[in-house]
Amino acid sequence: MNKISEQSKAIQDLKFKIQNLPIGIFDSGVGGLTVYRALHNRLPNEHFIYLGDTARVPYGTKSLATVERYAIENSQFLALRGIKLLVVACNTASALALPKIREKIDVDIVGVIGPGAREAVKITKEKGIPKIGVIATEATVQSRAYSEAIRKVSEKAEIIETPCPLFVSLAEENWTQEPETYSIAKKYLQKIVDAKVDALVLGCTHYPILRGVIQQTVGENVTLIDSGQATAEEVNKLLNEKDLANPQKVKGERRLGDDLDHFYVTDAAERFARVAERFLGVKPAKLEAIEVFGFDELKN
Amino acid sequence: MNKISEQSKAIQDLKFKIQNLPIGIFDSGVGGLTVYRALHNRLPNEHFIYLGDTARVPYGTKSLATVERYAIENSQFLALRGIKLLVVACNTASALALPKIREKIDVDIVGVIGPGAREAVKITKEKGIPKIGVIATEATVQSRAYSEAIRKVSEKAEIIETPCPLFVSLAEENWTQEPETYSIAKKYLQKIVDAKVDALVLGCTHYPILRGVIQQTVGENVTLIDSGQATAEEVNKLLNEKDLANPQKVKGERRLGDDLDHFYVTDAAERFARVAERFLGVKPAKLEAIEVFGFDELKN
Numbered sequence: 001m002n003k004i005s006e007q008s009k010a011i012q013d014l015k016f017k018i019q020n021l022p023i024g025i026f027d028s029g030v031g032g033l034t035v036y037r038a039l040h041n042r043l044p045n046e047h048f049i050y051l052g053d054t055a056r057v058p059y060g061t062k063s064l065a066t067v068e069r070y071a072i073e074n075s076q077f078l079a080l081r082g083i084k085l086l087v088v089a090c091n092t093a094s095a096l097a098l099p100k101i102r103e104k105i106d107v108d109i110v111g112v113i114g115p116g117a118r119e120a121v122k123i124t125k126e127k128g129i130p131k132i133g134v135i136a137t138e139a140t141v142q143s144r145a146y147s148e149a150i151r152k153v154s155e156k157a158e159i160i161e162t163p164c165p166l167f168v169s170l171a172e173e174n175w176t177q178e179p180e181t182y183s184i185a186k187k188y189l190q191k192i193v194d195a196k197v198d199a200l201v202l203g204c205t206h207y208p209i210l211r212g213v214i215q216q217t218v219g220e221n222v223t224l225i226d227s228g229q230a231t232a233e234e235v236n237k238l239l240n241e242k243d244l245a246n247p248q249k250v251k252g253e254r255r256l257g258d259d260l261d262h263f264y265v266t267d268a269a270e271r272f273a274r275v276a277e278r279f280l281g282v283k284p285a286k287l288e289a290i291e292v293f294g295f296d297e298l299k300n
Numbered sequence: 301m302n303k304i305s306e307q308s309k310a311i312q313d314l315k316f317k318i319q320n321l322p323i324g325i326f327d328s329g330v331g332g333l334t335v336y337r338a339l340h341n342r343l344p345n346e347h348f349i350y351l352g353d354t355a356r357v358p359y360g361t362k363s364l365a366t367v368e369r370y371a372i373e374n375s376q377f378l379a380l381r382g383i384k385l386l387v388v389a390c391n392t393a394s395a396l397a398l399p400k401i402r403e404k405i406d407v408d409i410v411g412v413i414g415p416g417a418r419e420a421v422k423i424t425k426e427k428g429i430p431k432i433g434v435i436a437t438e439a440t441v442q443s444r445a446y447s448e449a450i451r452k453v454s455e456k457a458e459i460i461e462t463p464c465p466l467f468v469s470l471a472e473e474n475w476t477q478e479p480e481t482y483s484i485a486k487k488y489l490q491k492i493v494d495a496k497v498d499a500l501v502l503g504c505t506h507y508p509i510l511r512g513v514i515q516q517t518v519g520e521n522v523t524l525i526d527s528g529q530a531t532a533e534e535v536n537k538l539l540n541e542k543d544l545a546n547p548q549k550v551k552g553e554r555r556l557g558d559d560l561d562h563f564y565v566t567d568a569a570e571r572f573a574r575v576a577e578r579f580l581g582v583k584p585a586k587l588e589a590i591e592v593f594g595f596d597e598l599k600n
Binding site: 054165179 | 354355356357361362363365366438465466468469470472473475478479480483484487566567568571589
């Protein structure tokens with residue numbers, strides 16, 4: 001074998017190795033499992049490492065500096081395990097911390113805000129002036145990240161953003177059918193209903209769990225945008241563009257939470273498994289409690 | 301001045317110095333302000349340092365090990381500032397972490413579980429077999445700390461414990477009058493109503509904010525026990541027994557959140573101030589955002 005073919009083989013091997021790496025996903029807790037579900041279903045040949053920062057959940061009521069710090073620690077934890085791509089499944093972390101994570105981590109990073117915003121504009125593009133609603137946590141709404149991302153692709157869009165703080169607890173309690181949930185949704189979404197939006201972005205990973213209630217409240221004419229699904233589409237595109245997709249077909253059938261995917265939580269694995277079952281339909285096969293704190297001590 | 305009178309003066313000075321120290325209070329967030337309010341009203345000559353661990357709130361869904369770690373870090377932060385007594389205002393931390401805090405901190409420590417439990421038994425003591433309800437976070441209920449504390453003073457008491465997870469968000473949203481809150485309370489408290497309890501312990505610092513709804517749901521015959529108020533009584537007793545009460549009368553009138561009391565939060569001071577206003581009626585005069593993490597690094 002000559003030098004050149006040796007080198008091309010080495011490059012091929014390396015490429016293959018990278019293509020075989022998992023995709024990292026982190027979220028403040030269990031909500032990002034809706035993003036994992038979308039990714040897993042869209043990309044059956046990929047395997048995933050999921051980190052839920054259950055020791056410090058929720059992020060949606062916390063400050064920029066704190067969300068940045070937590071997001072960096074989570075990203076470092078995943079990067080140190082070897083990943084080919086990082087998905088920031090948490091809307092709050094996507095809204096607040098992407099630039100800081102990019103400073104620290106040297107892999108491609110996809111947040112959920114951009115894909116959700118672009119999908120909302122895409123599906124409303126036949127309207128003269130699209131009206132887009134966004135519901136999210138307090139921190140995400142305050143950051144105006146969705147508004148900025150939407151305006152980047154549609155300058156004239158009308159955007160109505162509103163926080164729905166109780167939705168997170170309601171989703172975690174699995175109150176998806178209770179009359180109280182409908183009543184609370186009616187209150188929170190009144191502004192959205194009055195504005196007669198064309199599309200509504202579910203800007204928090206917990207909200208797809210309450211999809212039924214939300215759809216019924218805003219009416220069938222409003223298209224709900226699940227940022228997780230939009231993110232899975234963009235990840236698929238990026239993997240192909242960058243030649244990072246795993247070329248090996250997984251033998252047999254994949255299912256959510258199977259042992260090709262590895263789940264880490266920073267606390268209370270038992271509670272995570274219980275809530276994960278509500279979100280995925282099954283308990284993850286590989287679930288481990290770890291610590292992500294104190295990476296900054298590595299510097300000392 | 302002879303040796304002996306010199307020494308007694310030195311002792312007197314030292315005692316005076318200790319009596320002048322503030323009382324430390326920590327909570328997972330803003331909820332402990334209901335305990336601060338009770339302490340402040342009961343002990344107008346004392347001043348307080350309050351720490352709300354808003355960067356890591358809530359504790360009620362987290363594990364024993366994590367709650368212990370957070371509680372120790374908070375206690376160390378307060379102890380390093382000089383306090384004569386530590387009040388663990390958080391029910392979850394009181395239920396799970398008192399023994400570990402006692403290992404690390406060398407001042408008297410009062411949690412909210414014991415005082416709440418004793419008060420419940422005291423006010424039901426004329427009943428043959430007192431029936432006591434306890435509502436709290438998931439972690440506190442799972443710990444059975446209230447049941448154990450009640451049994452210590454009344455072996456035969458019947459105890460019904462139940463978690464009310466949505467109450468925390470409802471209190472922070474200030475939904476104290478909304479029909480949804482009444483409806484959710486009816487669901488959560490059905491077991492308590494069916495059991496015909498004599499007293500109901502509000503075993504989470506957020507719950508006194510929903511006192512009106514809770515009282516109406518369980519009926520006027522049930523005495524609600526605010527653990528914060530019971531704790532203030534026990535702290536008063538302890539200060540007198542140990543000669544730790546501040547003998548100096550504060551000049552002028554005290555008010556909640558005045559500049560004799562110092563408030564620290566680990567994150568999002570603005571949001572804390574906003575919610576504090578709902579809990580206290582005023583914003584605290586002295587409010588500062590700090591970090592409590594990494595005290596263990598001091599060991600290195």
